[in-house]
Amino acid sequence: MSKKITIIGSGFSSLAAACYSAKAGNEVTVYEKNATIGGRARQLKKEGFTFDIGPTWYWMPDVFERFFADFNKKPSDYYELIKLSPAYQVYFGVKDFVTIADNLPEIVKTFEQIETGSGKQLENFIKEAQSNYDIAIKDLVYRPGVSPLELITIETAKKVNQFFGNISSDIRRKFKNKKLIQILEFPVLFLGAKPSDTPSFYSFMNFADFGLGTWHPKNGMYSVILAMEKLAIELGVKIYTNSNIEKIEVENGTAKALIINGEKIISDVILSGADYHHSESLLDEKHRAYSEKYWNNKTFAPxxxxxxxxxxxxxxxxxxxxxxxxxxxxxxxxxxxxxxxxPKEPLFYASFPSKTDENSAPEGKEAGIFLIPLAPGLEDTEELRNVYFEKIITRFENLTQQEVKNSIIFRESFCVNDFIKDYNSYKGNAYGLANTLLQTAFLRPKLKSKKVKNLYFTGQLTVPGPGVPPALISGKLVSELIEKNS
Structure with missing residues (x-):
């Protein structure tokens, strides 16, 4: 039976859920508080430059293919994908860097040149990582986190030790060179936890890196958002921006309506893709499943x-x-x-999309995105932002042996306060809840409210976890749960 489903937010998970729910025959409406759709994946355009405000890495292309295939479509129906060659570069000092190729055989050669014997070790490590990927991404992450039994399969039973070991120890047993260790530990940062706190099983991220490669959608990650918007509209979804959600109304234990810009919108099912903590704050306290103490005790990604x-x-x-x-x-x-x-001396990441995509910057110019991972909840001031830009741009000049400060046309910044203001993000976190052992699968906040009927959640604070591919999967899982429970 067709339902009226109202969705809060228009990020990856919300748009995915909207598409699946509309395909199932429901009347779906999406409400976004900001002026443009995309959630954390919005875009900044200025003086002929275009920047992805949020995600800039396109990993796990198979997950995107699987999403569009569910609607008899392909990513290429909506956007052009470019495989980056090389995938990326890691600087360790002046003229001291390691270039990661776009294929495993070349990466193996690079490792072997740095540490004798590490090439074979890497082949074995990635073979195990691929096995984990096949189990995790093709099966486990497509389960809704309702029961611990979801994790118990013939395949996971063979790998039970990998849920109790950690990535850091595994890598250090196989590799001794510090550079190689850091390169292999880097992908789990996308999961939002220290390598020493990330279960060994999550080595599947290393296969995502070395085995599947790094890609760039032409015109940026926002191309994927626009593709999902187009698909959603094709399926009959209505999308409204500048729609601030003020309250979720509950009657007799059932979610009944949203108050949006002062107007009451009646709904059969309410689904929030906004920050989970914020979403529950829209409820009267007695209807919230998780307390402030619960959220405060969680390990958040940076x-x-x-x-x-x-x-x-x-x-x-x-x-x-x-x-x-x-x-x-x-x-x-x-x-x-x-x-x-x-941090006194931060690691940082830089992306120059105009190296690949001429649409990112005017001819002869360069678009640069710089990112410093930070603890959520820190003090955020303009003065601190300026201090840290000076720190990293000075190091950048030294490490890459060039002068760039005098070539800056403009600089915009985004930090903790902006994550809170624009996304109602708990403590200004960027990536959601970390994927530690005690925050995996059924141990994460639930897709379905434990206290309110017909209220659901999706996104990086629930199942399966942080990252763009998991967000797409989260939207699929919650839409299936809605259909199952109706």
Missing amino acids: SSLLFYVGFDKKIQNVEHHSLFFDVDFDVHASDIYDNPKW
């Missing part, structure tokens, strides 16, 4: 300080994606997770 910079010249000695690991990885990780504070 926030970020981001800079969007227009340069009046082409930047040299960098790739589309470049990581700067010239300072102590463990100290910065500790400043995020163990003793939250602004």
Whole structure:
């Protein structure tokens, strides 16, 4: 039977859920508080430059293919994908960098040149990582986190030790060179936890990196949002922006309506793709499933300080994606997770989409995105932002052996306060809940409200977890749950 489904937010998970729910024959409406759709994946356009405000890495192309295939479509029906070659570059010092190729055989050669014997070790490690990927991404993550029994399969039973070991120990047993260790530990940062707190099973991220490669959708990650919007509209979804949700109304234990810009919108089912903590704050306290103490005790993935910079010249000695690991990885990780504070010397990441995509910047100019991972909940001031930009741009000049400060046309920034203001993000987190052992699958906040009937949640604070591919999957899972429970 057709239902009137109202969705809060228009990020990846909300748009995915909207598409699936509309395909099932429901009347679906999406309400977005901001002026443009996309949630954290919005775009900044300025003086001929175009920046992805949020995600810039396109990994796990098979998940995107699977999403569009569910609607008899392909990503290529909506956007052009470019495989990055090389995938990315990692700087460890002046003229000291490692370039990661777009294929495993070349990466194996690179490892072997740095540490004798590591090439074979890498082949074995990635073979195991691929096995984990096949189990996790093709099966486990497509389960709704309702029961611990979802994790118990013939395949996972063979790998039970990998749920109790950790990535950091595994890598250090196989590799001794510090550079190689950091390169292999880097992908789990997308999961939002220290490698020492991330279960071994999550090595599947290394297969996503070395086995499947790094891609760029032409015109940026926002192309995927626009593709999903087009698909949703084709399926009959209505989308409204500038629609601030003020309250979720509950009658007799059932979600009945949203108050949007002062207007009451009646609905059969309410689904929130907004920040989970914020979504529950729209309920009267007695209807909330999770307390403030619950959220405060959770391990959150980092926030970020981001800079969007227009340069009046082409930047040299960098790739589309470049990581700067010239300072102590463990100290910065500790400043995020163990003793939250602004890092004295931060690692940082830089993306130059105009290296690949001429539409990102005017001819002869360069678009640069710089990101520093930070603990959520930190003090955020304009002064601090300025101090940290100066820190990283000075190091950037030194490491890449070029002068760039005088070539800056403009600089915009985005940090903790903006994550809170624009996305109602808990403590200004950027990536949701970390994927630690005690925050995996059925141990994450539920897709279906435990206290209110016909109220559901999707996105990075629920199942399956942080990242763009998991967000697409989250939308599919919750839409299936809605159909099953109706």
